[in-house]
Amino acid sequence: MSDSQIVNRRSRNSNLLRRYQLHIILAVVVFCSLTCLYFALGYAPARASLLYGPPANALSISDRIEYSARLLAYGDTLKSPYDPNGFEQSFFVEQGELVISIANRLEEAGLISNAQAFYDYAVYAGIDLTIQSGEYTLSPALSIIDIARALQKFSPSDATLVILPGWRMEEIAASIPTSGLEFSSEAFLALAQTPPPALEFVPSSSSMEGFFFPDLYTLPRSTTPEQLLDIIARNFAQHLTEELRTGFANQGLDIHQAVTLASIVEREAIHHEEAPLIASVYLNRLAIGMKLDADPTVQYAVGYNSFQGTWWTNPISAADLEFDSPFNTYIYTGLPPTPISNPSLEALYAVAYPQASTYFYFRAACDNSGYHVFASTLEEQIANGCP
Template identity: 65%
Template sequence: MRRSHLILALFIFAILAAVVLFFGYIPARASMLYGPPARSLSISDRIEYSTRLLSHGDLLVAPLNPNGGEQPFRIEQGESIFSVATRLEQSSLIVSAQAFYDYVVYTGLDLTIQAGDYTLSPSMSIIDLARELQDSTPEDVTFVILPGWRLEEIAASLPTSGLEISPEAFISSAGSPPQVLDISSSTMEGFFYPDSYRVPRSATVDQLLDLIARNFVLHITDEMRAGFAAQELDLYQAVTLASIVERESIQNDEQALIASVFLNRLKVGMTLGSDPTVQYALGYDSSAQTWWKNPLSLDDLKFDSPYNTYIYAGLPPAPISNPSLGALQAVAFPETSPYYYFQATCDGSGYHTFAVTFEEHLANGCQ
């Protein structure tokens, strides 16, 4: 009898030892493979999710499709982790919603997954994808340059762009234009092609300037270059004139006619008499908090600067803004006109009246 009791006791001890060893091994094994469990899990939950993870095996580390392309994926505010896991599987991004769910609960990543827009791929493993969902901040940002902005206005938009480039660094680096522009100038003013740019958040100032410069070169066609030459302008002169046309025009369909007025004036040696060139020379108006003071006083028009086209004939030494494609095309392909003068109409429409003589120009003034 004693012997049978001893055997039974040893058997029970062996069973208990096996159970303890088994349930000690599983969490340890899971921790070694997938990291420590979340502190918020109870002991029983740790054992349960450790067991689940080990049962999933390669599902956690093998991507659904190693050659899969990227696709957008949005997590809504307040969406449950189970819903996220289900939609990931339905979107063919992961092989198993259950494996994803078990992994994020085990690691505690379910508590830190952020709502937002993501770019995901089935070439990512469940583990990689779960980590990706911890930050919805996009890798790229959209950087916008508006037509007619000057260098300082572009630089001022950087702090809210998401790029890690300071306005000071941008302005300083713009003093050495990228070689792709092939211009001899101490400023890139005029060659910041207005557009919406997708830029890596980590881009350097030189990378940003190179991207913008290449976009400019891409949009200047051989036909446009021939058009500039037909107006007896080289590229730099054409961009300079286009920068004036950009600031003078409000309605885009007038740009080619405005360009014709300035070209007519250049051909006969008249001063261009353009207000925006004076505005550029004056610089920032702190009282109005603008780079483009308006209206200009009579004293402003006498401001001595090579950019003041009321005083000095010909083009200013450099562009005064960054012209749109429309303004550049207007200089390349201007309308043919007899006009030497224009001024804003009195109806506030943004259009202009044009005149051949100064007397006609005065007669067009608002009463």
Template identity: 55%
Template sequence: MRKLIVVIIILFLCAGLSIIVLYVPSRAARIYGPAAPSLSLPERVQYSALLLWYDGLLTQPLDLNGAEQTFTIEAGESADLVAIHLRSQGLIRDSESFRSYLIYSGLDTSIQAGEYQLSTAMSALDIAHELQDATPEDVTFVVLPGWRVEEIAESLPTSGLPITYDEFLNAAKTPPQEYDFLVGASSAEGFLYPDAYIFPRTTSSAEEIIAEMVRNFAAHLTLDLRNGFDRQGLTVYQAVTLASMVEREAVQEEEQALIASVYLNRLNIGMKLDADPTVQYAIGYNLLQQTWWTNPLNLLDLEINSVYNTYRYEGLPPTPIANPSLDALRAVAFPTETTYYYFRAKCDESGFHEFSETFDEHLQNGCP
């Protein structure tokens, strides 16, 4: 009789254990999704039971009207530490229940470092899944001084913005016409202001990108700059064209006003500008060098039949050849007053130039 009772007790215990092993994980899976395959059976039962015990701590938001706040995860932070920080920032009710869910679901091993926009209107489950993708909502897109429109277009596909090279180039051919300096222009080249821009990752309009860059240019085109251009006898469009040449020619920023002076002096006497960057622009992409700016140029390059070739044609090229910085624009508006008509690179490879008044002096400055 005593043995029978022991057997019955054992059977009841086994039945109870079977119920726990089968029912508890099944119940948890219906509420929280499947358990991570990496969990052992005892771990699956343990964390399933914990989640059922915690119940509404994970599924109910703290405050449906809660505002967004920035939450940062540093590289190397453990899931435990993330849970503690979420609790201390008031984004979840309980750190232990959150940690248990991360382990149960396997999300504890895939939390990404980065900045997140979270709120108490999100449940703890929502937050756990949000922490799996640190991709920011905004994209920082940088346009460097001296880039031509094709270089800007080339950098778009890897920027995170869903805009193609061709879409950007096509949009640049029809620039915004609400600005006096772009009326009648066939391209936005020269007016895509070099800067760091922040766009929503979902921005899919090339026209919107270009409009923002041109707006930025207009914001920097002060009355002071306009008056400076006017004193040099230049329209805004002409000044930007010249500034784009200065931007490409000057290796050292401090020489921009000197180089602008040389170009202006040449323009004032009807002398050809003989500017290498205009030839580089005319040549276009150099497949061998993998660049839009062929360097060095040879004598055949200088003979290229293009209206942009200022070795062949007097005056400014028909359009800007790149997108100049504010410093280059200011160099054209307020050039150094000189009587220089020539310059050439110094022989020390410093990026600086030797300036001269006459062609004979220019020849004497040649490298041995």
């Protein structure tokens, strides 16, 4: 055999060997990929369900896979107590507190070893949506899973519902599940469409929007939605003093109109000391038939912003300003059909007794302080713009 033949045979053998090696590598890659796919789609969710219980129904398939894998990675962390000899201590969950905040505070208090593990388990099990507000007695001798489940079982005789100024009806409804009350947000919203008898000054065609008086309500857990709405309505009526009624009348407003304007002032006035001047601007505009051009009414009309996770889109866009709704005061003259939020007592008094002014405009100050600068003319308003 000649030297060239030997070289050619060696070259062919070398090529065959390389192809064989490539096939082996490809087979290994495919095997590993299939193994990973099996782990993700089959083993991880099944194993996590066996060890930690079934995942929440609300989780998507991808989330089930992700959180199942996360839980398995924690090993014994979820089921082991942080300190088997630890003492009990008091732990308070605020109404509406985010589960990540609860997790971090549990770790800071020395009750759990890993806040992220608590968070991941809570999301996996759906406990993040059902944790109850209130004061608990917890111990580091409990596992992360035990503590997470314990936060669902708080059952005092009383529930606590906090209604904040500036909230719209849906935001109040969203706080029901963590209040300790035993009815659903949906039941609350359905009944709130009809004002209780205590709100006899609210048109029958209107809902309770704007008349949920901001307060802390401590109630029996067995309180029904009808009873809750009646309690809130009576609280509003009790705060509607003769002084307020007289002030509203002096501005040419009935109670429903005054509360509607106050609900706008509430959303505009970050600092309550500005509320009487902001009310003055809107009253001046109403007096001459000028559109209110109030941003909060546009936010209310546009509704929930799923991207921002809020009912109050900020900033609002040019398209938002053109959103056709009777609540959009950039399009329609006069007050919107109903209030857009729950005004505080300060906002109600600002409408009843506004600061006298010749202002028709205001805009946010350029120092990001939350205060506003006011103007009597459009030229002044433009001049007040930020550089």
